[in-house]
Amino acid sequence: MNNDLPMPQQLTFDDELAEIKPYYLVNQANDLINSRQDLSLTERRIIYSLISLVQPEDEEMKTYVLQIKDLARLVGISEHSFYERVEKSIDQLQSKVLVVEKFDAKGNPIIVDKINWIQQATYLKGEGLVRIKLSDALAQYLVNLKTSYTKYRLYNVLKLKSEYSWRMYEILKEREPLQRKRILRVSELRRLLNIPDDKLTQTKNLKKVVIEKAKEELKEKTDIYFEYEVHKKVGRRIDSFVFYVYKNDQNVRQFLSKDAVDFDVRAVLSRIMKYGISKSVAVSWIKEYHPRYIEENLDYAIGMQSHSGSIENLSGYIYQTMKHNYAGSIYSYEDDEYESSLYGMAAGDYVHKVKAKTEEDIERIKDLLSRYNQAMLKTSDDFQALQQLGKERKRQLISLIDEINEGRVKHGYPCLSHSDFSGYEELLPYFNEWEKTPTQGSAEREEIPY
Structure with a gap:
């Protein structure tokens, strides 16, 4: 046998470091957005940075190996004791519970699902590494997503200084593409923001501390902004607000990096x-259609094949879906030559x-x-x-x-x-x-x- 012949190396996932970029996308089921979450701002930054590594068409939860110093820098921990801060935050996340509720027609919870965020964390002392895995129970909200999920770039939320602003961003981002508005009862808003019953009991304080601050932060730092008004009163008490969600074009263009x-x-x-x-057809689509338009129509075609099972020529059906916008996507390059040219050049380069x-x-x-x-x-x-x-x-x-x-x-x-x-x-x-x-x-x- 000739021993000079090359032997390809077999790499495993654990051999490689995962790298998190601020422009990575957070993909999560809308049920997760509408759950009760008890996270500090640092915990939220860590957990959603990890979620940005999960892809919506993954089949299962994966294990990631991260440099602790890189994770600390990403989430804004700059103290000399950042190793201890990150480890403490991950420890706290392992004990925190996510509560996802299903309600009946009268608004009463009939199913309450309680899930830990992190399944396992292993620290490689002396190497500054952590091997970490999100809970397998989160898979239903993070992987194999085809419909009823929301995505946003990580950098939109990492800059926010309030966990309430972060949650307001997610709650409203869910409605941005189509409905562009959301009606929320005060009681529902308090539940989603996990506000204790004895805190911000007066609606005027809720508006000042939570809503107005979120309105200011989102307009300054994210790709959406909102206006709101009273939707309904019961006597003199405000029962619900209506929030109107808009694309923040100035920030979208400012943050759209190469x-x-x-x-x-x-x-x-x-x-x-x-x-x-x-390749030629795919490139022509990128130049003509916004990436979100392509994704939504591709998801539509795949979903139709999955449900009907009668589509023999999937690529042909995808072509028709893209051409006729069967998904009803609202995304386009219209009135934005800058965005169109960026994606067109990137497609050719790719x-x-x-x-x-x-x-x-x-x-x-x-x-x-x-x-x-x-x-x-x-x-x-x-x-x-x-x-x-x-x-x-x-x-x-x-x-x-x-x-x-x-x-x-x-x-x-x-x-x-x-x-x-x-x-x-x-x-x-x-x-x-x-x-x-x-x-x-x-x-x-x-x-x-x-």
Whole structure:
């Protein structure tokens, strides 16, 4: 056996550090937004930074390894004792309970679900690392999300100085895309904000300390702002408010960085191409349609296939859904040439990078095949050794393709497809075998972050 042949390294998730960027997206079911949460501002910053690592089409909760100093910097802990502060906050989170309630027609709770936020935290002393996993029970509110969920960029909330402002942002952000308003009874608002019964008992104080402060903070720091007025009174007592939610165009444009746009484009294009849409069509969609428009129509098409089971040509149905806006998305580039040009340039740049990456990966596979073929020529007179090399060649090529696709997913590139092997027919049988091998090919079924 030729010991000079390369052996692809097998990496595990635990070998890699997770990195959290402020432009990452928080995706959560609306039921989670409308739950009762008892978190301090620091705890909230930590837990939602972790949630930004979870992708809505993940199938299960994952374990993340983080640099404590990076997490501390992200959430605004700057003291010399930041290790202890972060560990103490995570300890407190492990004892905090999230309460999700289901109500009957009369508003009485009929199901009360109590969930811990963090399932496990392991500290690697001396290395400044924490291995952390969110509770598996949170999966129903964070993964495999197709409908009834809300997303926002992490930087919108990390800058807020009040947990009440944060919760007001989420409660109103849920209604931003379509309804743009929300009617809340005072009692419901107090429940969602977890205000104790003996605190801010007078509505005028509630308005001053909570609503007006949130109104000011959201207008200054986030992508939405709101106005509000009394909706209903019972006698002289205010029973409910109506909140009107608006897109904060000035902040959206100010905070829309190239990194954030690249992140969106990589996620959307890679996701589209996973369903058989060509690169050229996917790029034309990014230039014509807002990424949220694409996501909503893609979710609609996938949801229809899942529910009806009668859509034979999913990519064709996706094309029609995108063209006719079956999802009824309100997102567009209209009246915003700046945003349109940013996404258009990012799409072109991404496709160029995908092409270069694909050429590099194909060359790696070709090189490995060539080295095995040369080794087999040298042992052509030994039938048993030749058979053994043939089996090893197949195994190592499949392993390399798996490693390559896992790396592509990790870095936001679409997995290799049949079209990428055009002109390289000698490699295609190994790609076909990779697709059929149950212990390999896991990367192909994964979605990239978005």
